[in-house]
Amino acid sequence: MIFVVDDNELQGEQVGPNDPLLIQRFRSWLEPPPSAEDATRERFFTNGLVVLDTNILLSLYEYTESAREEVFTALESVSERLWMPHQVGLEFVRGRRSTLESRKAALTDAAKDVNQHLMQAVKSILAARNVVTKQLSKYGAALNAGEELNAHINDSTVKALLQEYSAVLKDQLNALKSQHGLPAEITEVNDPVLLRVAHMYGNRIGTQPDDAVLRARIEEAVGFRFPNEIPPGYGDLGKGTPVKAAGDFLLWEEVVEHAKSLPADCRRILLVSNDTKEDWYEIRKGSGGSQRPWPMLFEEVRARADAELRIETPSLFYAGIKQFLHADLKATTYEEIERVSSAQDLLTEEKDSPVTVHNAAHLTPPPGLALDASRSVGLTTAGTRSALESAVPTFRTFQWWLIGVTAQLGRREPSAGEHKVDIAAASRGHKAPPGSWEPATVFGPGDWVYRDSSWIASWFVRLLKELPQSDHAVLRSLAAQQAEANRSAFE
Structure with missing residues (x-):
């Protein structure tokens, strides 16, 4: 005869010493x-x-x-x-500074990101004004209407209108800093958390x-x-x-x-x-x-x-x-x-998942890895080096992309345990991939091949405007090679 013990039969009950040996041995x-x-x-x-x-x-x-x-x-x-x-104590005293710096960097990056979006809003409003003034000029419906529009909607007036939103957003970020209740420049001496934890444990370590x-x-x-x-x-x-x-x-x-x-x-x-x-x-x-x-x-x-x-x-x-x-x-x-x-x-999921264009701006690459990637392809100008060490979101995306593309194209040997990066700067095809992309015609005929069947990531277009002109050819070449490699892999 065979007795079957269903897991559900044990719900709410603890295994006892009088139960059969099999039940006792595998009680957990x-x-x-x-x-x-x-x-x-x-x-x-x-x-x-x-x-x-x-x-x-x-x-x-x-x-x-x-x-x-x-x-x-x-x-x-x-x-x-x-x-x-001891292992917890070691990880705690070593990890506390990076935890503090991550919080500080996140708030600093958020403030920079707010400024970037507000400046982009100014540019978008002025671009919309230019669409209208162009039509006014072209068709001459009102000869002085364009001048009046430019006087009413310009860089100064738009920034003044957005100032209220800017103040509200920055006030919220500043409030987060004040609610934290820790010194701006924290050290081992003035760290109230470290000192209180130390007193709380005493000698029980x-x-x-x-x-x-x-x-x-x-x-x-x-x-x-x-x-x-x-x-x-x-x-x-x-x-x-x-x-x-x-x-x-x-x-x-x-x-x-x-x-x-x-x-x-x-x-x-x-x-x-x-x-x-x-x-x-x-x-x-x-x-x-x-x-x-x-x-x-x-x-x-x-x-x-x-x-x-x-x-x-x-x-x-x-x-x-x-x-x-x-x-x-x-x-x-x-x-x-x-x-x-x-x-x-x-954060744990991000460590275990690929770095993408959606989370790259909020993740800090391992120290020195982006610079190693840049040296592997000959990027040595001071302006590009500065971008590789910056915490600005667009530059973070650039850092991760460079880390990923140099490994993908075999320009360097990735280290054990290195993050997988799934970020592309360009794509081949007659239809734009999902996301924010621009036609390759944003580049001149001599700067990009397959201009009528390629798409360039918007973040990459913005990036090139910030980096030294002397590095553009190398970066465009890497983007083109990656687009071709991805096309070969999936088409």
């Missing part, structure tokens, strides 16, 4: 996914070790000042049970593993676990150096080893992380695509440390602090927690 796979209604959940908040992933600590720099204060107060309610792995242990863990990660897709962190295989690729696993190893040192009656680990990628979470296809942390993570903690594990996202974790520890968190603070978490998810 058979028990229902963790939820806010679990009967044992409160114990993790009141009598468990709390481990915050690096992304939770870096999020503190993203909140507004008022929300940050509430979040800190909530965290301090569990401060005596907080423990920081893991020690650095010695070189032999670190080497063994990295080799286990990249040599065995990751190729076999054993969580956590296997999705980072091939990204950067082996040390960087193994970051999640190094954190995991510290948590498991530390769990062994906890008193036997309170070996509970509450791991809080915003990382819900497939190397931490299983997508349950038979359950409408719902996610749960990989059951093998719970199995490993039980087997190696005789401890219980719970993994929660920040929004669920802070809701638990309010429920079980009565922390005062306003609804607006929960909204901020969700906003920051969603932004981190988007």
Whole structure:
């Protein structure tokens, strides 16, 4: 006789010691996914070790000042049970500056982008005026009407009309800066987040593993676990150096080893992380695509440390602090927690997805990569170098395009883990591709081949107006070669 245990039969029930061996041995796979209604959940908040992933600590720099204060107060309610792995501490102190600089750069770029759009609006209005004055001049319906129109609609009057919109938009950006509540030029000495985190943890920070242990863990990660897709962190295989690729696993190893040192009656680990990628979470296809942390993570903690594990996202974790520890968190603070978490998810998706013309303006290329790409094709003028180091959106798109096209055409060897770039400056065909394109007739007969069957990306046309004339021939040649290569690949 064969007995079949349906996963649904276990919903709401915990596997017990009197269950058959098969059920006990694979309990993590058979028990229902963790939820806010679990009967044992409160114990993790009141009598468990709390481990915050690096992304939770870096999020503190993203909140507004008022929300940050509430979040800190909530965290301090569990401060005596907080423990920081050495890997988290290392990633936090190294990542805080780039988090701050990214926010600052985003607001600066937004202000530049606003100016660019407003200037483009001025040009568009003046171009519309010129259409009318040309017709007035051509047909002579009113000989002085064109002069009156030019006097009424000119560069100064249009800018004056748009000034109100400009002020409103810039006021909103300035308000975002003030709500941040952090010094404009932050250092280790005047960083209130860094100092408060340090005091909150005190001495509850893991020690650095010695070189032999670190080497063994990295080799286990990249040599065995990751190729076999054993969580956590296997999705980072091939990204950067082996040390960087193994970051999640190094954190995991510290948590498991530390769990062994906890008193036997309170070996509970509450791991809080915003990382819900497939190397931490299983997508349950038979359950409408719902996610749960990989059951093998719970199995490993039980087997190696005789401890219980719970993994929660920040929004669920802070809701638990309010429920079980009565922390005062306003609804607006929960909204901020969700906003920051969603932004981190988007950033993660952008890292794992191709760079396109739609997201390139908001992504910073790896340091020095755009300059390496420029040298591979002989772009050496000061003006082009300045564009390659600029954070202006159009120049960011240029940087990513140059990185992608030089790799695509074999002008340089892409590094391991380098972003895939899907940006084209030109296209061959009698019909324009989707997006913003202009006919190749914008270039002279000697500047572009197939002028009657090519399209030039609008961002590329604008770019050439900003770069030194001496580099135009090289850039047009790269764009033409890419268009031909893409045409060969898809037609």
